[in-house]
Amino acid sequence: MATRAIPIANQTLVLSAPLPLDGGQSLAGVAVAYETVGTLNADKSNAVLVFHALTMDQHVLSPHPKTGKPGWWAKSIGPGNVIDTDRHFIICANVLGGCMGSTGAASLAPDGAPYAMRFPVITIRDMVRAQVALLDALGIDQLHAVVGGSMGGMQALSFAANWPQRTRAVLVIASTARHSAQNIAFHEVGRQAIMADPKWLGGDYYASGKGPEDGLAVARMAAHITYLSEEGMHEKFGRKLQDRPDGTKGVKTFGFDADFQIESYLRHQGLSFTDRFDANSYLYITRAMDYFDLAEEVSGGVGGGRLADAFAGSKARFCLVSFDTDWLYPTSESRTIAHALNAAGAPVSFVELSAPFGHDSFLLNVPALDRVIAGFLG
Amino acid sequence: MATRAIPIANQTLVLSAPLPLDGGQSLAGVAVAYETVGTLNADKSNAVLVFHALTMDQHVLSPHPKTGKPGWWAKSIGPGNVIDTDRHFIICANVLGGCMGSTGAASLAPDGAPYAMRFPVITIRDMVRAQVALLDALGIDQLHAVVGGSMGGMQALSFAANWPQRTRAVLVIASTARHSAQNIAFHEVGRQAIMADPKWLGGDYYASGKGPEDGLAVARMAAHITYLSEEGMHEKFGRKLQDRPDGTKGVKTFGFDADFQIESYLRHQGLSFTDRFDANSYLYITRAMDYFDLAEEVSGGVGGGRLADAFAGSKARFCLVSFDTDWLYPTSESRTIAHALNAAGAPVSFVELSAPFGHDSFLLNVPALDRVIAGFLG
Numbered sequence: 001m002a003t004r005a006i007p008i009a010n011q012t013l014v015l016s017a018p019l020p021l022d023g024g025q026s027l028a029g030v031a032v033a034y035e036t037v038g039t040l041n042a043d044k045s046n047a048v049l050v051f052h053a054l055t056m057d058q059h060v061l062s063p064h065p066k067t068g069k070p071g072w073w074a075k076s077i078g079p080g081n082v083i084d085t086d087r088h089f090i091i092c093a094n095v096l097g098g099c100m101g102s103t104g105a106a107s108l109a110p111d112g113a114p115y116a117m118r119f120p121v122i123t124i125r126d127m128v129r130a131q132v133a134l135l136d137a138l139g140i141d142q143l144h145a146v147v148g149g150s151m152g153g154m155q156a157l158s159f160a161a162n163w164p165q166r167t168r169a170v171l172v173i174a175s176t177a178r179h180s181a182q183n184i185a186f187h188e189v190g191r192q193a194i195m196a197d198p199k200w201l202g203g204d205y206y207a208s209g210k211g212p213e214d215g216l217a218v219a220r221m222a223a224h225i226t227y228l229s230e231e232g233m234h235e236k237f238g239r240k241l242q243d244r245p246d247g248t249k250g251v252k253t254f255g256f257d258a259d260f261q262i263e264s265y266l267r268h269q270g271l272s273f274t275d276r277f278d279a280n281s282y283l284y285i286t287r288a289m290d291y292f293d294l295a296e297e298v299s300g301g302v303g304g305g306r307l308a309d310a311f312a313g314s315k316a317r318f319c320l321v322s323f324d325t326d327w328l329y330p331t332s333e334s335r336t337i338a339h340a341l342n343a344a345g346a347p348v349s350f351v352e353l354s355a356p357f358g359h360d361s362f363l364l365n366v367p368a369l370d371r372v373i374a375g376f377l378g
Numbered sequence: 379m380a381t382r383a384i385p386i387a388n389q390t391l392v393l394s395a396p397l398p399l400d401g402g403q404s405l406a407g408v409a410v411a412y413e414t415v416g417t418l419n420a421d422k423s424n425a426v427l428v429f430h431a432l433t434m435d436q437h438v439l440s441p442h443p444k445t446g447k448p449g450w451w452a453k454s455i456g457p458g459n460v461i462d463t464d465r466h467f468i469i470c471a472n473v474l475g476g477c478m479g480s481t482g483a484a485s486l487a488p489d490g491a492p493y494a495m496r497f498p499v500i501t502i503r504d505m506v507r508a509q510v511a512l513l514d515a516l517g518i519d520q521l522h523a524v525v526g527g528s529m530g531g532m533q534a535l536s537f538a539a540n541w542p543q544r545t546r547a548v549l550v551i552a553s554t555a556r557h558s559a560q561n562i563a564f565h566e567v568g569r570q571a572i573m574a575d576p577k578w579l580g581g582d583y584y585a586s587g588k589g590p591e592d593g594l595a596v597a598r599m600a601a602h603i604t605y606l607s608e609e610g611m612h613e614k615f616g617r618k619l620q621d622r623p624d625g626t627k628g629v630k631t632f633g634f635d636a637d638f639q640i641e642s643y644l645r646h647q648g649l650s651f652t653d654r655f656d657a658n659s660y661l662y663i664t665r666a667m668d669y670f671d672l673a674e675e676v677s678g679g680v681g682g683g684r685l686a687d688a689f690a691g692s693k694a695r696f697c698l699v700s701f702d703t704d705w706l707y708p709t710s711e712s713r714t715i716a717h718a719l720n721a722a723g724a725p726v727s728f729v730e731l732s733a734p735f736g737h738d739s740f741l742l743n744v745p746a747l748d749r750v751i752a753g754f755l756g
Contacts, residue, residue, distance in 0.1 A: 022632075023632035024632075117634075120632065121632040121633060121634075178617065179617070180608065180611075180612060180617075181608075181611040181612050181614075181615040181616055181617065181638075181640045182603065182608045182611050182612070184617070184638050184640050184641065185599075185603045185611065185640050185641075185644055186603060188599070188636075188638075188640070188641045188644055188645075189596060189599045189600045189603070189644070191634065192595070192596050192599060192644075192645070192648070193571055193574075193596045195634075196571075196575065196592035196593065196595070196596055197574065198576055214574035215574065217570070217574070218567060218570050218571045218574055218596065221563075221566070221567045221570060222567045222600050225560065225563045225564060225567070230558065230559075230560045230705075233558075233559040233560050233563065234558060234559050234560070236559075237559040238559055239556065239557070239558075239559065239562070239671060252669060254400075254401035254402075254498065254499040255499060256495075256499075256569065256573075256661065256665065258566075260559075260562050260566075260668065262559045262562050262563050262566070263562065263563075263566045266563055266566055266567070266570075267566075267570070270570070283634065287634065290638065291630060293617060327608075
């Protein structure tokens with residue numbers, strides 16, 4: 001690569017007007033933390049809004065301030081790269097309810113104490129609404145594209161349905177138009193694990209200096225199983241045993257240590273997550289995902305609505321990508337969206353890619369995905 | 379039905395000899411709690427040993443002493459029923475490591491205090507070994523059949539491989555010859571949830587009067603997701619909302635109550651489980667399942683062995699049943715066993731049944747399963 005893109009990290013907009021929420025309340029003084037990469041052109045027509053997934057944040061290219069790891073999409077963003085910063089101006093904002101600078105449960109309420117569980121339950125559309133306010137502040141009327149994987153894809157769909165004039169293209173990767181019973185079930189296990197941890201303290205753990213880390217780690221472990229494919233897990237870990245600290249090659253210890261590599265891997269995923277994520281934020285964001293049902297969102301009713309109607313006002317081009325080993329949001333979910341877009345007369349391309357990594361494929365090295373993204377964004 | 383079978387519940391054998399364990403230790407004074415139904419014939423040739431699954435017990439027909447519910451296989455056992463008590467003598471024993479009368483972590487060690495985590499880690503073969511000792515005590519040299527679903531199927535396989543002369547038939551339902559990485563992963567989440575509960579107290583909670591119920595409930599919730607099929611969950615619950623106690627029809631509450639029926643269902647499954655199951659027992663039994671790898675068990679090595687060799691000494695007839703919606707132990711696992719039996723020259727019939735209930739199908743109303751069982755047992 002000849003040049004490198006320089007992210008402008010750590011930007012924050014505080015919304016001047018209260019943000020109305022789907023739950024009926026409104027939030028004053030909402031902060032939206034965001035990162036940009038590249039240059040907005042003179043007519044402000046080259047912006048690409050990237051929506052992040054559940055445990056990601058605005059650090060799409062810049063190193064994560066807590067872990068020091070490269071931005072979560074750093075491999076794909078740069079001059080001449082999949083998302084070409086010579087052509088596009090990238091915006092990525094921490095979601096409302098998040099814990100990396102945007103207003104969430106850990107933020108201070110007007111009374112000076114953290115919201116904790118006084119924070120209102122938010123929706124995917126509320127997250128998008130905060131980011132539309134960011135676009136307003138930046139003077140961007142219409143985006144070149146919105147892009148998102150997993151929960152980011154839900155935001156992209158909600159954006160397309162509710163603000164149809166504000167983007168010319170919509171790219172949705174490994175996502176769904178509504179959370180299934182099984183999706184909700186996994187999230188509920190995680191929430192119960194957090195809330196069962198005595199250190200959760202009904203959400204008021206901020207002053208204690210120690211949050212419900214054990215519960216949050218269990219929640220992360222359970223979720224992590226859904227991000228990998230059964231086959232991928234088998235190939236990577238199988239029944240391989242851990243080598244012991246004393247140099248012993250893998251043996252069954254006939255104890256409860258992490259004998260199997262998969263156990264050790266999950267424990268590590270759980271523990272490392274607690275260093276960078278707020279437990280209450282995890283509750284609120286998973287709740288927003290569980291509430292997501294695009295057909296219902298647009299119809300305004302409960303459990304009703306035709307998904308095709310969600311796209312009636314859109315003139316955007318759509319691209320949907322699923323992965324054959326993703327059992328969290330399987331291909332059938334993307335196909336449902338594609339059918340609804342067809343019924344709405346919207347231009348849509350839909351591709352199922354083969355990749356061994358399960359749901360996590362959208363974040364990993366899948367060259368075919370890079371080609372689809374680069375081709376669609378132009 | 380003209381007559382009803384009368385179970386003889388609450389029988390207990392205390393083994394006279396110490397029980398050797400795969401981990402190298404041996405256990406003295408092992409109790410085996412069991413139930414029998416029907417009459418053992420004069421030449422003791424009509425006994426059917428039924429192995430129970432992870433959270434079941436010996437109450438195969440008699441009502442569960444804690445819940446009052448009918449025995450877990452009551453619908454299939456009786457005169458002229460699927461398992462015909464006019465012809466067969468049914469034996470079902472609580473597994474070693476269980477918590478319904480057989481020796482386990484909650485039992486008193488020789489020093490008069492509960493074993494708790496001093497209980498040795500056991501294997502599926504250890505469970506079977508205790509039941510073989512029961513057969514010895516009953517004077518039963520050869521069974522008409524061994525039968526088991528899920529973990530019960532693992533015991534049936536281990537019995538067939540390690541005591542090949544002692545049964546004429548082996549029926550394995552919805553099971554596997556080894557636990558996969560994903561199987562281990564789900565169990566590890568459950569164990570971590572239990573061990574993260576401060577009331578676990580390193581396993582020494584028996585004197586406190588209150589065990590790690592929150593952790594155990596989370597473990598049960600996570601496991602329960604794997605027992606249902608995604609489709610079954612969708613059909614039964616979908617995104618249906620709970621009616622509220624005040625009579626309000628299902629609405630989103632914009633809170634963290636169980637809005638969705640699937641949430642309410644899982645919470646109920648978790649809570650009701652803690653009334654009847656010991657948390658340490660859950661740790662030990664899941665560990666035994668994770669350690670299960672029949673090929674390795676028989677070869678004596680770690681991670682080695684040909685599965686077909688496990689059946690080299692067997693003269694029994696085998697029947698394998700899988701369910702098309704079971705993603706915990708999918709059909710491919712049964713097929714692997716069938717191929718190994720073919721390679722060993724053993725007579726085997728293998729059928730994949732269509733049923734909407736996922737792994738739980740082996741316990742639910744699946745008429746085709748009844749026909750297979752009745753036909754195979756004769």
